[in-house]
Amino acid sequence: MSAVKTGQVRIDSESDLVLVRKVVREAATELGFGLTDVTRIVTAASELARNAYIYAGGGVLDWRTINNAGHQGIELTFGDHGPGIPSIELAMQPGYTTGSGLGLGLPGAKRLMDEMEISSEPSVGTTVVVRKYLRG
Amino acid sequence: MANENISVIKIGDILLVTMPPNPDDVTISLLQEKVLTNLEQYQSKGLILDISLVETLDSFFARTLTETALMIRLMGGRMIVAGMQPSVAITATQLGLSLGKAVAALDVDRALAMFRDGDSQGSLR
Numbered sequence: 001m002s003a004v005k006t007g008q009v010r011i012d013s014e015s016d017l018v019l020v021r022k023v024v025r026e027a028a029t030e031l032g033f034g035l036t037d038v039t040r041i042v043t044a045a046s047e048l049a050r051n052a053y054i055y056a057g058g059g060v061l062d063w064r065t066i067n068n069a070g071h072q073g074i075e076l077t078f079g080d081h082g083p084g085i086p087s088i089e090l091a092m093q094p095g096y097t098t099g100s101g102l103g104l105g106l107p108g109a110k111r112l113m114d115e116m117e118i119s120s121e122p123s124v125g126t127t128v129v130v131r132k133y134l135r136g
Numbered sequence: 137m138a139n140e141n142i143s144v145i146k147i148g149d150i151l152l153v154t155m156p157p158n159p160d161d162v163t164i165s166l167l168q169e170k171v172l173t174n175l176e177q178y179q180s181k182g183l184i185l186d187i188s189l190v191e192t193l194d195s196f197f198a199r200t201l202t203e204t205a206l207m208i209r210l211m212g213g214r215m216i217v218a219g220m221q222p223s224v225a226i227t228a229t230q231l232g233l234s235l236g237k238a239v240a241a242l243d244v245d246r247a248l249a250m251f252r253d254g255d256s257q258g259s260l261r
Binding site: 014015017018021022025035036038039040042043046047050094101102104105107108111112 | 158160161162191192193194195196198199221222223224226227230231232233
């Protein structure tokens with residue numbers, strides 16, 4: 001049983017999105033995910049980090065390796081102190097966007113990962129947690 | 137960090153643009169500018185965007201690609217996206233991304249052939 005690995009990336013500027021992708025790619029690869037799953041995880045992370053930057057002006061990614069009933073995986077938590085999501089249901093509809101993006105980030109991240117939890121409070125902030133487990 | 141240059145090469149009346157492996161937002165936005173400026177300058181009839189080195193294609197990148205493809209189309213040209221990595225293709229499909237007006241080719245060689253064939257048979261739409 002390997003020790004829990006964790007890390008944090010502050011998302012303060014556009015260039016931090018590149019750092020998020022780099023850090024997540026390294027962490028996922030080291031954990032043993034195959035290339036396709038690494039790509040899924042990094043892409044989901046890119047979408048969620050971008051959301052925090054665009055809608056909240058910035059945020060934080062906290063990542064850690066997890067072990068759920070013997071299943072090893074990675075957990076990414078994106079937290080921000082932005083305006084919050086008024087309707088999570090609406091936000092999860094593909095194509096729905098209050099910005100100028102494609103509106104695929106949240107529902108896309110959910111499809112790419114195994115688990116996703118969103119908690120948000122208007123004027124307080126939003127936290128999105130996603131997890132993916134190693135197969136086999 | 138990853139603010140590498142996009143290389144633009146003119147091959148006859150086609151532009152070949154190669155994206156670096158991990159472009160940041162500025163580089164991705166620069167792609168559009170560079171492409172359109174070069175297209176206009178050289179009166180190229182098409183663009184082959186080589187993304188074989190790209191490891192992550194998120195919705196921002198995809199939107200820039202489809203926008204660029206539409207712009208090129210409006211200018212009377214064609215855009216072919218070449219060499220998408222399989223893992224990127226799988227992820228893009230799950231994310232619900234599409235290439236818009238751009239067509240895809242497995243690699244640059246095939247993309248060049250498509251432009252040539254499009255010339256003689258008008259098959260490149």
